[in-house]
Amino acid sequence: MIRIALDALGGDYAPDMVIDGAVRAVKANEGKFQVVLCGPKTEVEEGLKKLGYNGDAISVVDAPDFVAMDEHPTEVLRKKPNSGLVTCVGLQKKGLVQASVSAGNSGAMMASCLMLLGRSSENFARPPIGCAIPTGKNRAVLVDAGANVDEKASVLVDFAIAGSVFAECYLGYEKPKVALLNMGEEEKKGPAVIQEAYQLLKNSSLNFIGNVEGRDLIAGEADVVVCSGYTGNVVLKMLEGFYELHQELFGTIDTPAGHRFAQMWDYRSTGGALLLGLNGTGIIAHGRSDAKAIEQAVIAAYQYAESKVAEKVGQKLAEYKQS
Amino acid sequence: MIRIALDALGGDYAPDMVIDGAVRAVKANEGKFQVVLCGPKTEVEEGLKKLGYNGDAISVVDAPDFVAMDEHPTEVLRKKPNSGLVTCVGLQKKGLVQASVSAGNSGAMMASCLMLLGRSSENFARPPIGCAIPTGKNRAVLVDAGANVDEKASVLVDFAIAGSVFAECYLGYEKPKVALLNMGEEEKKGPAVIQEAYQLLKNSSLNFIGNVEGRDLIAGEADVVVCSGYTGNVVLKMLEGFYELHQELFGTIDTPAGHRFAQMWDYRSTGGALLLGLNGTGIIAHGRSDAKAIEQAVIAAYQYAESKVAEKVGQKLAEYKQS
Numbered sequence: 001m002i003r004i005a006l007d008a009l010g011g012d013y014a015p016d017m018v019i020d021g022a023v024r025a026v027k028a029n030e031g032k033f034q035v036v037l038c039g040p041k042t043e044v045e046e047g048l049k050k051l052g053y054n055g056d057a058i059s060v061v062d063a064p065d066f067v068a069m070d071e072h073p074t075e076v077l078r079k080k081p082n083s084g085l086v087t088c089v090g091l092q093k094k095g096l097v098q099a100s101v102s103a104g105n106s107g108a109m110m111a112s113c114l115m116l117l118g119r120s121s122e123n124f125a126r127p128p129i130g131c132a133i134p135t136g137k138n139r140a141v142l143v144d145a146g147a148n149v150d151e152k153a154s155v156l157v158d159f160a161i162a163g164s165v166f167a168e169c170y171l172g173y174e175k176p177k178v179a180l181l182n183m184g185e186e187e188k189k190g191p192a193v194i195q196e197a198y199q200l201l202k203n204s205s206l207n208f209i210g211n212v213e214g215r216d217l218i219a220g221e222a223d224v225v226v227c228s229g230y231t232g233n234v235v236l237k238m239l240e241g242f243y244e245l246h247q248e249l250f251g252t253i254d255t256p257a258g259h260r261f262a263q264m265w266d267y268r269s270t271g272g273a274l275l276l277g278l279n280g281t282g283i284i285a286h287g288r289s290d291a292k293a294i295e296q297a298v299i300a301a302y303q304y305a306e307s308k309v310a311e312k313v314g315q316k317l318a319e320y321k322q323s
Numbered sequence: 324m325i326r327i328a329l330d331a332l333g334g335d336y337a338p339d340m341v342i343d344g345a346v347r348a349v350k351a352n353e354g355k356f357q358v359v360l361c362g363p364k365t366e367v368e369e370g371l372k373k374l375g376y377n378g379d380a381i382s383v384v385d386a387p388d389f390v391a392m393d394e395h396p397t398e399v400l401r402k403k404p405n406s407g408l409v410t411c412v413g414l415q416k417k418g419l420v421q422a423s424v425s426a427g428n429s430g431a432m433m434a435s436c437l438m439l440l441g442r443s444s445e446n447f448a449r450p451p452i453g454c455a456i457p458t459g460k461n462r463a464v465l466v467d468a469g470a471n472v473d474e475k476a477s478v479l480v481d482f483a484i485a486g487s488v489f490a491e492c493y494l495g496y497e498k499p500k501v502a503l504l505n506m507g508e509e510e511k512k513g514p515a516v517i518q519e520a521y522q523l524l525k526n527s528s529l530n531f532i533g534n535v536e537g538r539d540l541i542a543g544e545a546d547v548v549v550c551s552g553y554t555g556n557v558v559l560k561m562l563e564g565f566y567e568l569h570q571e572l573f574g575t576i577d578t579p580a581g582h583r584f585a586q587m588w589d590y591r592s593t594g595g596a597l598l599l600g601l602n603g604t605g606i607i608a609h610g611r612s613d614a615k616a617i618e619q620a621v622i623a624a625y626q627y628a629e630s631k632v633a634e635k636v637g638q639k640l641a642e643y644k645q646s
Contacts, residue, residue: 070509136568146506149514183469183556186393191472191553214557218564230514231554233506234537238558241541242565245459249580250573257572 001034004301005088005097008039009066010104011289015039018103019047021294026057028295033302036097038063038084063087069287073107077115085109089116092280099281099301101272103289110147113275113282120277120314123321126151127277128159128229129284130166133239134264137220141167141176145273146233153196156180156226157204160197162276163224164206165316169309170274171223175207179222181231182211197226205320240267268293271300274310277317281310324357327624328411328420331362332389333427334612338362341426342370344617349380351618356625359420361386361410386410392610396430400438408432412439415603422604422624424595426612433470436598436605443600443637446644449474450600451482451552452607453489456562457587460543464490464499468596469556476519479503479549480527483520485599486547487529488639492632493597494546498530502545504554505534520549528643563590591616594623597633600640604633 006022008015022035034057037044041062048058065083067076077086088100089112102109106129114127128144143163148155160178167176180198182190187198189211201208212222217235227235243265252262263269269292272285281304285297304310329345331338345358357380360367364385371381388406390399400409411423412435425432429452437450451467466486471478483501490499503521505513510521512534524531535545540558550558566588575585586592592615595608604627608620627633 070511136564136571149506181557183472183553188393191551194553214560214562215564215567216560218561218568228514230506230517231557234504234554235557235561237537237539238541238561239537241459241538244538245541246569248459249584250576250578253573253576255573261572 002032002099002302002305003034003036003097004298004305005036005038005091005100006294006298007084007088007100007102007104008037008044008063009084010102011285011294012287013290014103015044015047017289017291018294019044020051020291021289022058022298023048023051023053024291024295025298026055029299029302030057034059035298036061036091038087038091040064061087061091067105067108069105071105071108073105073111076105076108077112086112089113089282093117098305099283101283101285101297101301103285103287103294103297106146106284106287109282109284110275113278113280117278117280117282120279121318121321124158124277124317126155126158127275128162129273130163130276131236131273132171132270133236135220136218139171139264140217140220140222141171141224142232142235143224143226143276144229144232145236146229147275148229151193151228153193153200156193156197156228157200160201160204160206160208160224160226161320162313162317163226165313166274166276166309167223169312173223176223177209178206178224178226179209179212181214181217181225181227181235183213185211185213239265243267269296272297274304276313278310279314281305325355325422325625325628326357326359326420327621327628328359328361328414328423329617329621330407330411330423330425330427331360331367331386332407333425334608334617335610336613337426338367338370340612340614341617342367343374343614344612345381345621346371346374346376347614347618348621349378352622352625353380357382358621359384359414361407361414363387384410384414390428390431392428394428394431396428396434399428399431400435409435412436412605416440421628422606424606424608424620424624426608426610426617426620429469429607429610432605432607433598436601436603440601440603440605443602444641444644447481447600447640449478449481450598451485452596453486453599454559454596455494455593456559458543459541462494462587463540463543463545464494464547465555465558466547466549466599467552467555468559469552470598471552474516474551476516476523479516479520479551480523483524483527483529483531483547483549484643485636485640486549488636489597489599489632490546492635496546499546500532501529501547501549502532502535502539504537504540504548504550504558506536508534508536562588566590592619595620597627599636601633602637604628
């Protein structure tokens with residue numbers, strides 16, 4: 001039985017929405033997986049009681065420390081070993097769970113996974129966040145969605161490799177079309193580091209299609225969109241903001257296109273973002289996760305863990321980096 | 324009478340759509356301004372004839388050279404003095420027209436305006452493109468929308484000043500709320516240059532409200548959104564992409580909110596972007612401008628020129644830079 005560790009104190013609406021999401025996830029998937037809620041034991045157990053849950057698919061591990069959103073990532077690991085976040089990843093390191101999910105401090109989650117689970121390849125210096133994003137066509141992979149800043153060109157190439165493998169393993173795309181996010185199609189456009197990455201990618205074995213602009217990203221021209229974690233985070237948040245504005249102005253439009261849009265663009269249905277290039281499944285759920293978003297993130301964690309996406313990505317990455 | 328120079332060969336649908344846009348603009352604003360179309364004379368005159376235009380609000384200046392989208396900006400000025408783009412700005416330098424509009428190579432337009440018209444302040448090293456963008460609330464100013472890359476922190480501060488003055492002069496906002504586009508609200512988040520700019524802006528006399536994320540940008544939390552020209556271009560193109568996707572999926576929704584959205588988010592109605600910090604009005608229209616977009620850009624150029632927005636921005640900038 002696959003077991004998922006879930007940080008009970010992670011996210012803007014923790015612990016209530018996190019507990020609620022855990023209950024929803026196990027109820028909708030009986031017998032498939034168990035959830036281990038890591039958080040202040042009494043509080044979490046009371047939350048479960050309030051929801052009337054007394055099944056055995058959810059267990060609680062006491063982890064009383066609270067991690068704030070602005071705490072320094074690597075300090076959290078050192079100073080808050082008894083936080084939900086660090087406890088989750090610690091259980092995973094011991095093999096007691098097969099995936100960890102947190103909607104809390106994403107830098108701390110990345111740092112904890114990196115330090116405790118380790119890189120899939122020593123040559124893969126700066127693991128990124130890979131995120132499936134909606135487009136006008138199908139879903140695409142955005143990488144890095146916010147783990148890094150100020151990357152060198154070679155790091156952007158690593159992102160491209162990781163994103164390509166993720167799109168293959170997770171979205172099932174064959175030879176995914178990989179593109180650099182830029183301010184024009186021409187090779188000589190954009191920041192120096194993007195121009196340098198362009199030359200490296202042109203000579204790689206990836207299916208590199210060149211630069212895409214923001215409009216092409218939305219139109220779905222690329223399967224894998226590569227950019228700095230800074231830009232990726234701006235892109236991701238804009239996609240969310242647009243969905244929210246659309247819902248606020250128009251609600252779900254009652255046509256097939258309207259339902260497809262509402263389903264595909266709702267960030268609560270994406271199931272969180274996967275840390276790429278690590279030995280194991282670490283999921284960063286949205287900071288504003290409600291119960292539905294947590295439910296989806298837990299289900300995604302189960303699917304990732306069951307199909308060993310992180311391990312496959314890691315293995316292929318190691319092969320790429322060796323070749 | 325205000326005269327607007329228009330690059331007849333600029334843009335993906337030139338010269339037909341440019342000529343059409345010019346005719347629409349003068350017909351809808353009889354007696355207000357004249358348009359000087361700069362392009363291959365015979366071709367432009369035939370285009371006017373085809374549209375049945377024989378009024379005296381449009382004149383033609385022969386400028387046969389063609390500027391490609393990937394030509395190097397400063398080389399265009401040197402090698403293509405008889406292009407529509409350079410001819411427009413040359414007429415403006417001589418005082419024969421009061422504004423120049425091009426939907427062509429935006430780097431070349433920026434370089435030509437910079438070299439021929441000059442900076443409003445010598446301390447203002449890298450003039451940006453300011454663009455009014457749609458949000459869930461009112462319009463905001465995005466700066467830089469794509470003129471620069473790899474800016475230092477002090478250049479981002481210049482963008483903030485220019486954007487703030489533009490929002491004041493053009494959108495009529497008092498003490499516009501200025502924000503840095505970033506991947507989190509915290510001071511210590513994001514690329515080093517953004518963190519450095521944060522500290523500089525915190526100590527400036529601008530109404531600096533801190534960082535905004537992509538979602539806040541869409542929600543309209545800031546009146547002026549400051550970022551690198553690279554990021555700004557991605558943001559601008561994504562806003563266009565959203566609008567296009569929405570129109571493709573749903574068309575204009577027949578409610579007050581639907582009409583407002585269609586009006587506000589249609590990039591063809593924005594009238595192009597203004598070059599900030601120059602001695603004069605230089606407008607960069609969208610590369611994919613159709614006749615409606617050109618019409619709006621010409622009308623915007625007239626409004627900018629008549630209310631001397633560029634000069635006011637320039638004057639205030641010079642004051643800021645001296646203080």
